[in-house]
Structure formats: C-alpha cells, structure tokens
Amino acid sequence: MVVGARFSIVGTSGSGKSTVGRAAAERLGVPFLELDSLRHQAGWVELPDDEFRARTAELIAQDGWVVDGNYSAVRPLVRSRATAIVWLDLPRWLVMLQVVRRTLGRVALRRELWNGNRETWRNLFARTPEDSIILWAWTTHARRRREYAEQADERWVRLRSRREVRGWLDSL
Secondary structure: OOOOOEEEEEEOOOOOHHHHHHHHHHHHOOOEEEHHHHHEOHHHOEOOHHHHHHHHHHHHOOOOEEEEOOOOOOHHHHHHHOOEEEEEOOOHHHHHHHHHHHHHHHHHHOOEOOOOOEOOHHHHOOOOOOOOHHHHHHHHHHHHHHHHHHHOOOOEEEEOOHHHHHHHHHHO
C-alpha cells in the first residue's frame, strides 16, 4: 500500500473514471470507491446527501484511497483530502465512442452496475440527458471541461489522451 496516496478521479461520464480509478487503486494497494455505486441504491434510488457524505467521509478518512466521481454533495470532502485530482479530459469523440460501446454492452448483456441496477434499452434511446447516459455525456462534456479548467490548481493532473492516461498509470 502506498500510504498517503489519495486520488480523486474526475471527468465527464464515459471518460473512463471507474476503469482508471480501479487500475490506480490496484497499483497503489489502496481502497477504491466508485461514487455512483454508493449514490445509486437498489432501484436507482439515490442515497440521501447526509448519508452519502457520511459514507464517503468514512472511506476518505483512511491514509490512502482512490475515489471516482463528480458529485457536488461530496466534492468538498473528497477534494479537501485528495493529494491529487486526476482529470480525464479526453476529446468528446473518444468519450462518445467509449460511452456508446460501454452502454450497448451493459444493455445487451444485462450487466449489473451496482446494487442490482441495470441500464435498459429504454434508457439507451431516451431523448433527455437525465434518462440517457449517452446524451448526458454529450451535453455535459463542454461544461465539465470549462468548470474543471477554472477549478484546476497545482494538485490537478490533466490527462488528454489514452496515451497520457497509460503513462500516468505506469508512473504509479
């Protein structure tokens, strides 16, 4: 275990936060928390903010961890303890390729995401970003990029390609 390594992995939906976060946690020998798995309880019911914060705070009290996600309800907690914020700033075309491929696989194979939840064909073809992860990724990409560019400081690591992501993981 790498003591003191505390990474917050951020980026738009479909950018690879969970994949990169799991790989980083494994290399460092620290716990990994995918915030989506905590937020979305069975039946897609959202964990109330106070409980979400309490459960997140419990994990980040440890000496080392990797957390992936963008939730404003826990952002101040996670960032206050993070030694680095790793921003997956991949081009929109690549994010869309990844999110479409991932979503099709999850729907077709009926893969469980967390807590019994699964994506459905209905969600795949929904016409509102709140109901379609693909539309959500498309509509939030530019906004996230602007927000993160404004927030970035010396703790931020901005990764703009798969090659940069691989290089960062290899550096761990």
